[in-house]
Amino acid sequence: MAARGDSSYEEALAALSSLITKRSRADKSNKGDRFELVFDYLKLLDLEEDMLKMKVIHVAGTKGKGSTCAFTESILRNHGFRTGLFTSPHLIDVRERFRLDGVDISEEKFLSYFWWCYNRLKERTNEEIPMPTYFRFLALLAFKIFAAEEVDAAILEVGLGGKFDATNAVQKPVVCGVSSLGYDHMEILVSSSSLPIFQLGVPAFTVPQPDEAMRVLEEKASELDVNLEVMQPLTARLLSGQKLGLDGDHQYVNAGLAVSLATTWLQKFGNLEVPSPTQMSILPQQFVRGLATASLQGRAQVVPDQFIESRTSGDLVFYLDGAHSPESMEVCAKWFSSAVKGDNQSESSKHLVNGSAGSSHEKWSGETCQQILLFNCMSVRDPNLLLPHLRNTCANHGIHFKKALFVPNMSVYHKVGTAADLPENDPHVDLSWQFTLQKVWESLVKSDKGNAEGEEYRGKDGESSSGNSEVFTSLPMAIKWLRDSVHESSSSTRFQVLVTGSLHLVGDVLRLIRK
Ligand SMILES: Nc1ncnc2c1ncn2[C@@H]1O[C@H](COP(=O)(O)OP(=O)(O)OP(=O)(O)O)[C@@H](O)[C@H]1O
Ligand SMILES: [Mg+2]
Ligand SMILES: [Mg+2]
Structure with missing residues (x-):
């Protein structure tokens, strides 16, 4: 050579x-x-x-x-x-x-x-x-x-x-x-x-x-x-x-x-x-x-946040999948739904003292786990296809997102980076795409509220639309918000964050949460 x-x-x-x-x-x-x-x-x-x-x-x-x-x-x-x-x-x-x-x-x-x-x-x-x-x-x-x-x-x-x-x-x-x-x-x-x-x-x-x-x-x-x-x-x-x-x-x-x-x-x-x-x-x-x-990063991968200082590991867990087409959104949503259910079941059994899995499981999955979506996709994609697929498939499997966070990607397409590089933070970033995504999400939430027989959303009517979703100017800000939320929440709350829509986003998140 x-x-x-x-x-x-x-x-x-x-x-x-x-x-x-x-x-x-x-x-x-x-x-x-x-x-x-x-x-x-x-x-x-x-x-x-x-x-x-x-x-x-x-x-x-x-x-x-x-x-x-x-x-x-x-x-x-x-x-x-x-x-x-x-x-x-x-x-x-x-x-x-x-x-x-x-x-x-x-x-x-x-x-x-x-x-x-x-x-x-x-x-x-x-x-x-x-x-x-x-x-x-x-x-x-x-x-x-x-x-x-x-x-x-x-x-x-x-x-x-x-x-x-x-x-x-x-x-x-x-x-x-x-x-x-x-x-x-x-x-x-x-x-x-x-x-x-x-x-x-x-x-x-x-x-x-x-x-x-x-x-x-x-x-x-x-x-x-x-x-x-x-x-x-x-x-x-x-x-x-x-x-x-x-x-x-x-x-x-x-x-x-x-x-x-x-x-x-x-x-x-x-x-x-x-x-x-x-x-x-x-x-x-x-x-x-x-x-x-066999292994492949960023496909149906579960990674607990490794930087968070918290009471127990597993308070903030990321579920990462680089799905970015309508069909893959659906398989991703199915995977996420069954993965969180499985994880919550096995977690709850860990917390059991003397058996009776049924009631304990109810407690964990019902009250103390929150699912959050962290999303971005390229603007060539149609969010009117991706987001409803994702939301409905999860809902059909009993998983309802508490909140959706939209962020721009950090890594830039014209530069090949390394694991050591933290992607650049652009203060002048254009967020119009993320606001478009948010609008799509909000209209889904609204139409669900219209359809719901009350139970699901009762008591939330006074919430401003921003309660269901948020746009962040950068990914680190979104991650910081998640970490802060864990600290501020009651001690038994677990945050389960689905990261999807873009493999770049998945890669960026991995850089920020893994040691
Ligand atoms: N057989 C399948 N049917 C539908 N969706 C799939 C299938 N296999 C994988 N996916 C979805 O596509 C995503 C990417 O999977 P994978 O990397 O294997 O595909 P790829 O064809 O190499 O994708 P890319 O276009 O990103 O290179 C997965 O995270 C999953 O959500
Ligand atoms: Mg492809
Ligand atoms: Mg590929």
């Missing part, structure tokens, strides 16, 4: 960030956007041969790509194979996107591969072949890392999607997966950006899809002679009682897809007999272990 630049991690991130701003300039001439350039870059990086040898599992879709990849990686690793995993986006540190044997790449390795690629491209690019865009650079870096580290299997999540996604530089993956197709941020079902790039003769698996989506998939598959199979969600029985490493009912869908992807890979390269998933009554032990230990 080339000599390592004597640069700090921050310098590498600054160089990486420069590719983000480059992108908009390149867009104007459109030169930097041609897909064929990816092959030029591979040549410049001497990666052509390595790419042909790489044993890739390629995963596209609208929802559940990252989770499917994480399960697949974990299964193969638990069979003793060396793995490389490339996912997006990252929450806190860009190194999360590159895992080797299940662990984020070390800073040292990251730096050495980063500068190797970056400097080489800087030297060899020109007017005709400009520096790659940010997303392409990350994919190229993943190829370099996985080739140099000689992983047995490379599991790649499609990033931007569509034909022009840099991961399509892999021309002959071993197998291709299509996770749930849903509405993208333009609220289009089956947008070209979530479709997989089927490759001639490469087997593909998908999950049960809405009719329209399945029709498009089957059409695409038959055009390319691709054998497309639909995998049913895993069942608890197949897992022989173990829980999946990622929480939420929808993960059984992703795990089912992961089992078929891993099986196909293992049947080809594993030198072992692996039965087809449909023939198994219980999954082999390595599969179960892989599925039970």
Whole structure:
């Protein structure tokens, strides 16, 4: 490998960030956007041969790509194979996107591969072949890392999607997966950006899809002679009682897809007999272990505030999920509802002196737990879809938010930060979007009040609308408000905060609440 630049991690991130701003300039001439350039870059990086040898599992879709990849990686690793995993986006540190044997790449390795690629491209690019865009650079870096580290299997999540996604530089993956197709941020079902790039003769698996989506998939598959199979969600029985490493009912869908992807890979390269998933009554032990230990930050993650000074830990608990589409809002709401109920039940049993779980549970879940929503989403999303989905699904499961907090995101899209960076606080921040979100929320509260038979909201009529929601100028202010509220509340109140709407928001919250 080339000599390592004597640069700090921050310098590498600054160089990486420069590719983000480059992108908009390149867009104007459109030169930097041609897909064929990816092959030029591979040549410049001497990666052509390595790419042909790489044993890739390629995963596209609208929802559940990252989770499917994480399960697949974990299964193969638990069979003793060396793995490389490339996912997006990252929450806190860009190194999360590159895992080797299940662990984020070390800073040292990251730096050495980063500068190797970056400097080489800087030297060899020109007017005709400009520096790659940010997303392409990350994919190229993943190829370099996985080739140099000689992983047995490379599991790649499609990033931007569509034909022009840099991961399509892999021309002959071993197998291709299509996770749930849903509405993208333009609220289009089956947008070209979530479709997989089927490759001639490469087997593909998908999950049960809405009719329209399945029709498009089957059409695409038959055009390319691709054998497309639909995998049913895993069942608890197949897992022989173990829980999946990622929480939420929808993960059984992703795990089912992961089992078929891993099986196909293992049947080809594993030198072992692996039965087809449909023939198994219980999954082999390595599969179960892989599925039970898979992890991915910011998806159905529960983190108690680690900075709060309080009587008992667990007075302020964050439930984080980066859902940002209508369907994922719904699965997120279901997960949150059952997670808080489960947590309150197990907490209440801890507080029991002599049995009688029923009455104690009532006390905890009814009076002393408050659910609060902490929300932001990008302005391309439609809050009139997201917020009602979230609120109604929770309400149907008996969870009613006491208050909703709306905040701007802190991390900025044009700068790649580190865990050590606290995102910037902009005093001139424009909050008009957050007020729009608040208005949507308030109108939901109002229409509920109109419909409610009284019981639920009786006695609150005098409250000003701001009692149900609040806009904060920054995330730290919102977190401070939550901590203060815990201190001011009666000693047995637990605050359970659902953080959702944006993975960036989830990442920002994690930076502020974890030591
Ligand atoms: N099968 C599914 N069906 C519906 N929603 C899902 C499914 N799997 C995951 N989700 C939701 O989508 C969120 C993101 O999950 P994941 O990271 O696995 O998907 P992704 O396709 O990689 O998303 P992104 O577009 O953010 O890269 C989860 O937090 C969850 O709320
Ligand atoms: Mg997406
Ligand atoms: Mg993802």
